[in-house]
Amino acid sequence: MPPALAPSALLPATLREDFPILATMARGKPLVYLDNAATSQKPRQVIDALSRYYEAENANIHRGVHYLSERATLLYDETREAARRFINAASSREVIFTRGTTEAINLVAQGFGSAVLRPGDRILVSTLEHHSNIVPWQLACARSGAEMVEIPIHDDGSLDMEAFDRLLDARVKLVAVTWVSNALGTITPVAELVRRAHALQVPVLLDGAQAAPHIAVDVQAVGCDFFACSGHKMLGPTGVGLLYGTEQWLDRLPPYQGGGDMIETVTIAKSTWAPLPSKFEAGTPDIAAVVAFRAALDYLTRTGVAAIAAHEHELVALATERLAAIPGVRIIGTASPKAGVVSFTMDCAHPHDIGTILDSEGVAIRTGHHCAQPLMQRFAVPSTARASFYLYNTPDEVDALVRGVEKVRQLFA
Amino acid sequence: MDLGALYQEIILEHNRSPRNHGELAHATGHAHGKNPLCGDEVSVWVHTTGDQVDRVTFTGQGCAISRASASMMTQALTGKSREEALALFRQFHDMVTGAAPVDEAALGKLKVFGGVARFPARVKCASLAWHAFKDALHEDATHRDPA
Numbered sequence A: 001m002p003p004a005l006a007p008s009a010l011l012p013a014t015l016r017e018d019f020p021i022l023a024t025m026a027r028g029k030p031l032v033y034l035d036n037a038a039t040s041q042k043p044r045q046v047i048d049a050l051s052r053y054y055e056a057e058n059a060n061i062h063r064g065v066h067y068l069s070e071r072a073t074l075l076y077d078e079t080r081e082a083a084r085r086f087i088n089a090a091s092s093r094e095v096i097f098t099r100g101t102t103e104a105i106n107l108v109a110q111g112f113g114s115a116v117l118r119p120g121d122r123i124l125v126s127t128l129e130h131h132s133n134i135v136p137w138q139l140a141c142a143r144s145g146a147e148m149v150e151i152p153i154h155d156d157g158s159l160d161m162e163a164f165d166r167l168l169d170a171r172v173k174l175v176a177v178t179w180v181s182n183a184l185g186t187i188t189p190v191a192e193l194v195r196r197a198h199a200l201q202v203p204v205l206l207d208g209a210q211a212a213p214h215i216a217v218d219v220q221a222v223g224c225d226f227f228a229c230s231g232h233k234m235l236g237p238t239g240v241g242l243l244y245g246t247e248q249w250l251d252r253l254p255p256y257q258g259g260g261d262m263i264e265t266v267t268i269a270k271s272t273w274a275p276l277p278s279k280f281e282a283g284t285p286d287i288a289a290v291v292a293f294r295a296a297l298d299y300l301t302r303t304g305v306a307a308i309a310a311h312e313h314e315l316v317a318l319a320t321e322r323l324a325a326i327p328g329v330r331i332i333g334t335a336s337p338k339a340g341v342v343s344f345t346m347d348c349a350h351p352h353d354i355g356t357i358l359d360s361e362g363v364a365i366r367t368g369h370h371c372a373q374p375l376m377q378r379f380a381v382p383s384t385a386r387a388s389f390y391l392y393n394t395p396d397e398v399d400a401l402v403r404g405v406e407k408v409r410q411l412f413a
Numbered sequence B: 001m002d003l004g005a006l007y008q009e010i011i012l013e014h015n016r017s018p019r020n021h022g023e024l025a026h027a028t029g030h031a032h033g034k035n036p037l038c039g040d041e042v043s044v045w046v047h048t049t050g051d052q053v054d055r056v057t058f059t060g061q062g063c064a065i066s067r068a069s070a071s072m073m074t075q076a077l078t079g080k081s082r083e084e085a086l087a088l089f090r091q092f093h094d095m096v097t098g099a100a101p102v103d104e105a106a107l108g109k110l111k112v113f114g115g116v117a118r119f120p121a122r123v124k125c126a127s128l129a130w131h132a133f134k135d136a137l138h139e140d141a142t143h144r145d146p147a
């Protein structure tokens, strides 16, 4: 058996210096930030890009002939091209900037609700989903008379692919599944899901909020019809995310919001839509966030998403092994492969208490239902404690986590 | 940060062995409380005779703070008049939110929850059962004197 920790797979701890916030003292202790699935911290490069934008580049885009407007437009469009490359989309027309994953999924769900779904149609979502890949579909179903059907999971947190096969039939108009579970870390077999769905001409939307930060994404290789992710979980600023959709689908869906930038011509009676991607980008977007997102994509690309994945794998393996050795700790979600996340409960203490005690040690984790209540119901727990790792975390921080959990046990057992 | 201010021994003890835990067969009022943040839930049952609260029980899933708070609440409210019970609710609420100075003598043992005010993320845990109690008492009154 290989040793639990192969130091060669770890990224150099010096990259922590790029993240000013990691020097924070929390409750008098060095901050140990293990809440990366909620949002990642930002490197200096991204913070600088944000302030540089407002100091030297700010103007509205796509509407001015002046120097700054041209420059802001160029930076905005360059980020779109960088994002296209990052997920390997065929064309930058297929990359729509949104506020984040939530808005991206709502955009597709609203379009499906009005243009695709009919009474009796079905949408398949899995037990693993974040509420943002459940509730928009419920709204679309309520408007259209379609219904939601759940793809169940196994006890280890992996998708039940046999059940998926049974559920996949002519009534299904879309499969909407997460690529990586935010609550458990499970990586779903997306290429296989797409292959089976496409065999019946069923399109697939992948919630990539937790995939894009942690594993290499190639939307063409996977073959999905839609893919959504959030900049703030992948070193970027809040307020920007993206929707990838194939041109064929984006052409078919109606606009999400109406307004400036998304039209070709407008009369009071009627308008025609701008071509992709503008059709789906009404109004002034968060230009600063988009421009700074470019710095995040560059940072990830330079570090190497595969290297980041390997680094996290070491930390997750180490944390899992050490936490599981503590009496009364139950790891929730043991399927492999897994990315970035260790979710657990303790016999003696409720996750909320675990969170408070770890916080008093400077260790930031998330406790709660992780916006995945159906998943919590599946494991018959109200909530879990979740440590989630990223490229700047270290084995010493796993130690701090484990020491904190031991302290919980001393206090409560 | 002083964890001891939050997790006092009496709180840990009530968490381990909560009092008045379970449904109340002949309850005159019942209400449910939910903390959407963490998914915690509590149900509170009351039995009143005339103006007096004779018995309060609770069930539910929750953290140590919410369980101990519910448990100690059931003890503190037993035997109180409606008005006294609601006054205690207000005192407790002011203490855990830090909204107003409180009458420590009136709170008695419940003073141990004073530390919660310094943990904003936990205020809801401490007050969940109390809000459910208030709703249960209201339901009880509505049943008895239909408006």
Ligand SMILES: Cc1ncc(COP(=O)(O)O)c(C=O)c1O
Residues within 6 Å of the ligand: A037, A038, A099, A100, A101, A102, A103, A130, A132, A133, A178, A180, A181, A182, A207, A209, A210, A230, A241, A371
């Ligand atoms: C799997 C998953 N999907 C969707 C979301 C929603 O992302 P956002 O809040 O950035 O729109 C999250 C974030 O918590 C997530 O983890």
